[in-house]
Amino acid sequence: MSPIRFLAALSAALLTLLSLPARADLKVVTTVPDLAALTRAVGGEHVDVVSLSLSTQDPHFVDARPNLALALNRADMLVAVGLELEVGWLPTLQQGARNPRILSGAPGYLEVFQFVRLLEVPAGTVDRSQGDVHSGGNPHFLYDPRAALAVARGITERLATLEPQHAESFRANLAKFSEELEKARTGWEQRLAGLKDTPVLAYHRTTAYLSNWLGFQTLAYLEPKPGIPPNPAHVARVLGLGRQKKVKLVLQEEYYPDNMSRLVAGKIPASLVTLAGGTDFRAGQTYLQRMEELVKRLEQGLKKARGS
Amino acid sequence: MVDIPSWDVRFEEFPVSSSSAGRLAGLAAVITTSLSLPSAAHEPPPEPNAPEEAMSAEELKELEEALGQDASEEPKNGTSPAPQPFSLPTSVDFHGLELSFILDAALAAFTAEKPLQAGAHDPRVSGFNFQQLELAIGTAVDPYFRFAGNIVFSQFGVEVEEAYATTTSLPANLQLRAGQFLTRFGRLNNTHPHAWDFADQPFTHGRIFGGENNRGLGLELSWLTPLPWFVEVLGSVTDASGEATSRSFFGSEAGRLASPFDFQFTGAVKQFFPLSDDLSLLWGLSAATGPNPTGYRNRTDVWGTDVYLKYRPLQGTGFTFVSFQGELFYRRRQVPENLLSDLSGYAQVVWRFDQRWAAGARYEFGTPALGLDGRLAEDPLDPEWNALRQRVSANLSFWPTEFSRVRLQAATDAAGWKEQPDYSVFLAMEVVMGAHGAHAF
Structure with a gap:
């Protein structure tokens, strides 16, 4: 068979496949797994949720693998953090997906930063000599359950716009989620009351919202500037500061190298707390379970620091 | 003087006043009825009264009149809403207009008097080399098109490498590109130096297509198939002239478009297999055919396959990864009383072993052109290429941040027609300013 004929036959076969409008649920794709967990919580049975990245991945640096574009091609809604967190990879996927429903500006595209009271919004002008500063504000707000609730509310409203027939169900789910989360939050706050005003160090500027919620003081970061890996001179300064201020905890995400944090924590001494980068959504974890785990790790770290 | 709309006008468009919202709604209604785009099936249901049903003539007339009234009110309206302050996400991201400048320069040393560097942006002479200053532009034109452009400044000139519009809302997973663009033959052809793992391009591209890679003015249609894995099929028609862009086709002998077969036709199938979370495989098959100037209806065909x-x-x-990339090209050219064929290819391995560091190695080869009888034939494009050429390069790259890069590269180039191999060393530098470009896989 000539290649052209083969191609024609293949195209014909594919075109018949094309005409299958399988449309049971609203297909939602999120950039990070925390957003997937929140969408699942409020969307319930009416949404089919996929996250483009895993909790073990640094959301700044995700590979734009073409299978992700395929997921977006079939999506009805795309939920992103925004604030240029995903700028290095999401636009490529959006443009390659051939799906006008999820392009920026379409009703199916939602950036959730708009629902959150943002922290670390640079006051003056920002340029890249300051490192990888997010000029719109710090995008790592999903560590704060209060911000997560606001985001869940925003997602609910958008879902209700896209699927008005299920709006009641979405709002009921939100009410339930809100109640559970608020209850759990009170418990978490009690367990971590000891963190208040505790001096800590962190690797990257991901702790702003966590510290705003729990009241600890982030004195310095191991990265000399956001996105710039630690160098000896800077780490020595941070170590000195850590000792002087009697730092109890060193915080960092799983997806950052931990040699330096380990070293610094050992020398201060303080306890190193490694935080999961997000919800392990693919394994079925919920946002509440993810936060429970995070609180537990902080609690253990604090206990260890007290004990020593 | 050319009348360029000032930014102020655009500011005023930003806060949508109620009258302009009404105008927009009217316009949208007219457009929906007149175009009735087939994508309506995908549209979310927020507008309960979207005018799906045909409008009566009176209603249409009413609409047109309303539109006419709005239009006549425009000048008065245009001045009334005070420009509201809004925050720009970055200094360069102006209403989604993304601009970035990329500078590539290198210090090079060659043992050869006349190095065989084939790429137009390669380091080509001993001493300092200005490889390019590239201005990359990307923006949404309107709800139907996106624009992308690559304007390249060399030391003494400006060149439009790419300038094309891509559709954003064609139905059935189709996408159309029109303008001047690099064809999507293989993996490397439609990329710019910023995306390369080496300081120069493999000589395969310079030999087959020209120093600028294969590009032209034309049209491309691509289709993302509905198969469960990623399969993209595309075809393009481009002009076949240009010494540095289509040298195996018309090359510099341009301007003889006698029939549609004087265009270059390119087709490709690209497939992606996520073998696991960690392992990805991209595989492409490409073919291009076009006229060559050696005689009436003489043609050149190029077949290629690429793996990443x-x-x-x-x-x-x-941060760490290991990647393998390889491309193979088989070229066949009709020349007077003969049919020339040759094979070229490259394979490279890159190991990013740290957030900031990567090492790479590359092997390239190109066979001489053989005639129908299987013997060495005279190559009208590269008369000296009468033996196998091989080149091996190795490099080490350092990224202070994702916006800057320093690269040390060494190569040995064994061209069979030269008595001894050539050696070269480059120290190349790249800086990227402006919008944060997103990377393709």
Whole structure:
């Protein structure tokens, strides 16, 4: 068979496949797994949720693998953090997906930063000599359950716009989620009351919202500037500061190298707390379970620091 | 003087006043009825009264009149809403207009008097080399098109490498590109130096297509198939002239478009297999055909295949990866009383072993052109190429941040027609300013 004929036959076969409008649920794709967990919580049975990245991945640096574009091609809604967190990879996927429903500006595209009271919004002008500063504000707000609730509310409203027939169900789910989360939050706050005003160090500027919620003081970061890996001179300064201020905890995400944090924590001494980068959504974890785990790790770290 | 709309006008468009919202709604209604785009099936249901049903003539007339009234009110309206302050996400991201400048320069040393560097942006002479200053532009034109452009400044000139519009809302997973663009033959052809793992391009591209890679003015249609894995099929028609862009086709002998067969036709199938979370495989098949100037209806065909295999563990620190990339080109040219064929290819391995560091190695080869009888034939494009040429390069790259890069590269180039191999060393530098470009896989 000539290649052209083969191609024609293949195209014909594919075109018949094309005409299958399988449309049971609203297909939602999120950039990070925390957003997937929140969408699942409020969307319930009416949404089919996929996250483009895993909790073990640094959301700044995700590979734009073409299978992700395929997921977006079939999506009805795309939920992103925004604030240029995903700028290095999401636009490529959006443009390659051939799906006008999820392009920026379409009703199916939602950036959730708009629902959150943002922290670390640079006051003056920002340029890249300051490192990888997010000029719109710090995008790592999903560590704060209060911000997560606001985001869940925003997602609910958008879902209700896209699927008005299920709006009641979405709002009921939100009410339930809100109640559970608020209850759990009170418990978490009690367990971590000891963190208040505790001096800590962190690797990257991901702790702003966590510290705003729990009241600890982030004195310095191991990265000399956001996105710039630690160098000896800077780490020595941070170590000195850590000792002087009697730092109890060193915080960092799983997806950052931990040699330096380990070293610094050992020398201060303080306890190193490694935080999961997000919800392990693919394994079925919920946002509440993810936060429970995070609180537990902080609690253990604090206990260890007290004990020593 | 050319009348360029000032930014102020655009500011005023930003806060949508109620009257302009009404105008927009009217316009939208007219457009929906007149175009009735087939994508309506995908549209979310927020507008309960979207005018799906045909409008009566009176209603249409009413609409037109309303539109006419709005239009006549415009000048008065245009001045009334005070420009409201809004925050720009970055200094360069102006209403989604993304601009970035990329500078590539190198210090090079060659043992050869006349190095065989084939790429137009390669380091080509001993001493300092200005490789390029590239201005990349990207923006949404309107709800139907996106624009992308690559304007390249060399030391003494400006060149429009790419300037094309891509559709954003064609139905059935189709996408159309029109303008001047690099064809999507293989993996490397439609990329710019910023995306390369080496300081120069493999000589395969310079030999087959020209120093600028294969590009032209034309049209491209691509289709993302509904198969469960990623399969993209595309075809393009481009002009076949240009010494540095289509040298195996018309090359510099331009301007003889006698029939549609004087265009270059390119087709490709690209497939992606996520073998696991960590392992990705991209595989492409490409073919191009076009006229060559050696005689009436003489043609050149190029077939190619490309493979990109990347291992990047998603557990632990996600910076490190190992990738393998290879492309093979088989070229056949009709020349007077003969049919020339040759094979070229390259294979490279890159190992990013740290957030900031990567090492790479590359092997390239190109056979001489053989005639129908299987013997060495005279190559009208590269008369000296009468033996196998091989080149091996190795490099080490350092990224202070993702916006800057320093690269040390060494190569040995064994061209069979030269008595001894040539050696070269480059120290290349790249800086990227402006919008944060997103990277293709």
